[in-house]
Amino acid sequence: MNNTRAPHGAVPRTILIVGGGLAGRRAAETLRASGFEGRVVLVGGDPGMPEERPRIEWLNDHVDRIDYANRFAWLRHHGLVCFDACLLATGGRARMPSETGGVRQAYPLRTKAEGQRLLETMNGARTVAVVGGGIHGLEFAANARAYGLEVTVIESAPYILNQSIPQGFAERLRAKHESHGVQFVFASEPPGISKSAAGISIHTDRGAEDFDFCVLALGQLPNDDLAIFSGIDANNGILVDAYCRTSAPGIYAAGACANFPLGKDRRSTRLDSCQNALDQAVVAARNMLGELIEYRPVPWLSTDQYDWNLQILGVFDAQVERWTERSVGEGRTLLMGLRHGVIVYALAVNHGAELRAVRRLVEDAVPVDLCEFEKLIRDFESEESTRLDSLLTTNS
Numbered sequence: 001m002n003n004t005r006a007p008h009g010a011v012p013r014t015i016l017i018v019g020g021g022l023a024g025r026r027a028a029e030t031l032r033a034s035g036f037e038g039r040v041v042l043v044g045g046d047p048g049m050p051e052e053r054p055r056i057e058w059l060n061d062h063v064d065r066i067d068y069a070n071r072f073a074w075l076r077h078h079g080l081v082c083f084d085a086c087l088l089a090t091g092g093r094a095r096m097p098s099e100t101g102g103v104r105q106a107y108p109l110r111t112k113a114e115g116q117r118l119l120e121t122m123n124g125a126r127t128v129a130v131v132g133g134g135i136h137g138l139e140f141a142a143n144a145r146a147y148g149l150e151v152t153v154i155e156s157a158p159y160i161l162n163q164s165i166p167q168g169f170a171e172r173l174r175a176k177h178e179s180h181g182v183q184f185v186f187a188s189e190p191p192g193i194s195k196s197a198a199g200i201s202i203h204t205d206r207g208a209e210d211f212d213f214c215v216l217a218l219g220q221l222p223n224d225d226l227a228i229f230s231g232i233d234a235n236n237g238i239l240v241d242a243y244c245r246t247s248a249p250g251i252y253a254a255g256a257c258a259n260f261p262l263g264k265d266r267r268s269t270r271l272d273s274c275q276n277a278l279d280q281a282v283v284a285a286r287n288m289l290g291e292l293i294e295y296r297p298v299p300w301l302s303t304d305q306y307d308w309n310l311q312i313l314g315v316f317d318a319q320v321e322r323w324t325e326r327s328v329g330e331g332r333t334l335l336m337g338l339r340h341g342v343i344v345y346a347l348a349v350n351h352g353a354e355l356r357a358v359r360r361l362v363e364d365a366v367p368v369d370l371c372e373f374e375k376l377i378r379d380f381e382s383e384e385s386t387r388l389d390s391l392l393t394t395n396s
Contacts, residue, residue, distance in 0.1 A: 012038060012083070012084030012085040012288065012289070013038045013039065013084050014038055014039040014040075014041065014082060014083045014084050015031060015036070015038065015039070015040050015041070015083060015084065015085050015086070015087070015288060016041050016043070016073060016081055016083035016085075016086040016087070017040065017041070017042040017043070017056075017086075017087045017089060018043050018063050018066075018073070018086065018087065018088050018089060018090055018226065019042075019043075019044060019087075019088065019089035019090045019091055019223075019255070019257075020042055020043070020044020020058070021044070021089060021091045021255065021277065022255065022274055022277040022278055022281070023087075023089035023091070023254045023255030023256075023277040023278070023280065023281040024042055024044060024087070024089035024255075024281070025042075026277070026278045026281040026282060026285075027087050027089060027254065027281040027282070027284060027285040028040055028042055028056045028285075030281065030282045030285035030286065031285050031288075031289070032055060032056075034285065034286060034289055036289055038084075039057065040055070040056040040057065041056070041057045041059065041081055041083070042056050042057065042058050042059070043059045043061050043062070043063055043073075043075060043081075044058065044059075044060065059075065059078055061075045061076055061077050061078050062075070062076045062077075063075055063076075063226055064076055064226075065226070065229055065230055066086065066226065066227075066230040066232075066248075066251070067230070068086070068230065068231070068232070068248035068249065068250060068251050071083055071084060071086075071250060073086070083250075084250065085250050085251075085252070085288040086250060086251050086252070087251075087252045087253065087254060087281075087284055087285070087288065088226065088227060088232075088238055088246070088251065088252070088253040088254075088257060088258075089253070089254050089255045089257065089277075089281065090222075090223035090224070090226060090227075090255075090257045091222075091223050091255055091256045091257055091277075092220035092221055092222050092223055092256040092257060092272060093220055093221055093223055094108030094109070094216060094218070094220055094221075095216075095218040095219050095220055095221050096108065096216060096218070097131065097190050097191060097192065097193060097216065097218070103193050103194065103195055103200050105121065105199050105200045105212070105213035105214065106193055106200065106213070106214050106215075106216055107121070107213065107214070107215050107216065108215075108216045108217075109136050109137075109140065109215060109216070109217055118215065121212075121213050122144070122147060122149065124212075125149060125199075125212035125213055126149065126150060126212055127149065127150045127151075127152075127198075127210075127211045127212050128144055128149050128150070128151055128152075128211055128212060128213055128214060128215060129151075129152050129153075129154055129200075129202050129209070129211045129213075129214040129215070130144075130151060130152070130153045130154065130214070130215050130217055131154050131190075131191060131193075131202070131214055131215065131216050131217060131218060132153075132154075132155065132216065132217035132218040132219070133153050133154075133155035133157065133159075133160035133161065133184070133217075134160075134161060134163075134164075134217060134218075134219060135161065135164070135301060135303050136217045137153060137215070137217030138153070138160060138161070138173070138177065138303070138305060139303050139304070139305060140215055140217060141153050141177060141182050142177070142180070142182075142304075142305040142306055145177075145180050145181055145182060150181070151181070151182045151183070152182070152183045152184070152185060152209070152211070153177070153182060153183070153184050153185070154184075154185045154187060154191055154202060154204060155184065155185070155186055155187070156186075156187050156188065156189055156190050156191075157186075158186065159171065159174070159186075160173060160174055160184070161173065163316070164301070164312055164316055165312065165316060165347060166316065166323070166335075166337075166347075169335060169347060173305075173308075173310075176305070176306060176308065177305070180306060185204060185206055185209075187204035187205050187206055188205050189204070189205060190218075191203055191204045192204075193214065196210045197210075198210035198211065198212065199211060199212040199213055200212075200213060200214055202214060219272065220256065220272050222234075222236065222237035222238070222256060222257045222258075222259070222270060223256075223257050224237055224238045224257055227246065227253070227257075230248070231248070232246050232247055232248045232251060233246065233247035234259070235259065235268075236259055236268075236270055237253075237256075237257055237258055237259030237270040238253040238257050238258050238259060239259050239268075240252070240253050240254075240258050240259065240260050241260070241261065242260065242261055242294040242295055242296070243283075243287050243292060243293065243294060243295070244258065244260070244280060244283055244284035244287055244295055245287070252284045252287065252288055253284070254277070254280040254281045254283070254284040255276065255277040255280060255281060256270065256271070256272045256276070256277060258270065258280065260280070260295060262296075262297070262299075262315070263315070264365070267315075269315075271297070271299055273299070273300075273301055275297075275300055275301075276297060276299070279295070279297055280295055280297070283295040298313060298314060298359060298362050298363050299312075299313070299314060299315055300312065300313050300359070302352075307331060307350075308331065308349050308350060309349070309350050309352060310347070310348070310349055311347070311348045311351075311352055311355050312345075312346075312347050313345065313346040313347075313348075313355055313358065313359055313362055314337075314343075314344050314345035314346060314362055315344070315345065316337070316345055319339055319344075320337035320338065320339055320344065320345060321337075321338060321339050321340070322337070322338045322339075323335065323336070323337055323338075324336050324338070331349065331350050332349060332350045332351055333347075333348065333349040333350075333351070334346070334347075334348050334349075334351045334354055334355070334358075335347040335348075336358065338368070340367070341367040341368055342365050342366065342367055342368065343358060343361050343362050343368060344362065344365075345362075346358045346359075346362065
């Protein structure tokens with residue numbers, strides 16, 4: 001992480017944070033932990049405010065517009081709030097199918113209230129459709145099977161988790177679910193949803209099928225409407241640079257609403273994960289106080305499905321030049337992808353300790369001695385994780 005003091009700019013007296021989710025709260029905590037003694041105003045529409053707040057003014061309100069040139073925001077109920085710096089941490093919202101027919105039995109996986117309503121529905125249900133074969137959809141499918149429900153996953157991509165894992169491993173994960181009774185429908189287009197006598201009907205190009213209810217796990221869209229209305233650049237999220245700065249002076253963004261440059265190729269990326277929300281908020285908060293820290297994450301996610309703990313490190317794409325895998329029985333696997341001799345991607349099943357060690361190699365992005373690398377992969381079950389350090393080439 002590049003960490004230097006900004007050469008100019010006074011420390012702000014008032015910082016406005018828009019959004020009371022993970023990123024907004026972590027930013028407020030970071031400001032106080034960094035010694036900021038000025039005014040911190042956090043505006044969030046979620047009425048469930050935390051009991052312990054790090055000396056912040058929490059307003060249960062909505063920001064209608066930001067005038068970044070004059071440094072003030074219009075709040076729907078509290079009027080104008082002046083600020084010296086502002087963080088947009090507005091998060092995201094559930095992506096919905098184009099046709100839901102106003103069906104009450106279609107549940108997005110986003111808020112605690114939705115989760116509570118979903119739990120109440122599960123108590124009296126027998127069948128459920130999961131629309132979306134991503135991490136959240138598959139995780140729910142596994143839990144629903146453990147709960148005793150008949151589960152069908154409907155996916156419009158060629159295979160599950162198609163943006164996160166190689167197709168070969170996706171087939172293994174699918175087989176794991178099928179061995180527990182989950183059924184899959186791969187449709188060429190997103191499904192339509194309508195009411196039926198049984199509860200709901202899911203329509204795909206494969207036909208229609210009735211279920212008691214369905215879960216919508218199609219990912220999320222960024223909440224960037226405020227930024228767009230205020231004249232701040234956005235494209236699939238609020239556009240920021242490596243320092244979390246938007247196109248508007250004094251305005252920063254972090255979390256699921258932010259689209260930032262990732263990796264050496266600076267690809268435009270938006271990450272919907274708790275880890276990203278927390279880490280990026282810290283960088284944004286410190287930069288608002290005058291530091292100049294680059295946000296250079298290594299994306300990571302973890303999910304538990306049946307007896308598998310699946311962890312993914314890095315970004316899966318077609319630029320991987322070489323794959324290396326070592327499996328120890330059916331339940332333990334370590335898969336790594338290399339580009340130009342550098343580990344850029346790793347997937348582990350029930351191998352969290354090894355993945356944590358590999359993470360250092362991914363973060364450093366230095367070439368790996370392939371001979372030693374292959375030996376390690378053959379022997380990694382009996383080797384110490386710290387031995388991965390020896391893989392770094394001497395010219396790194």
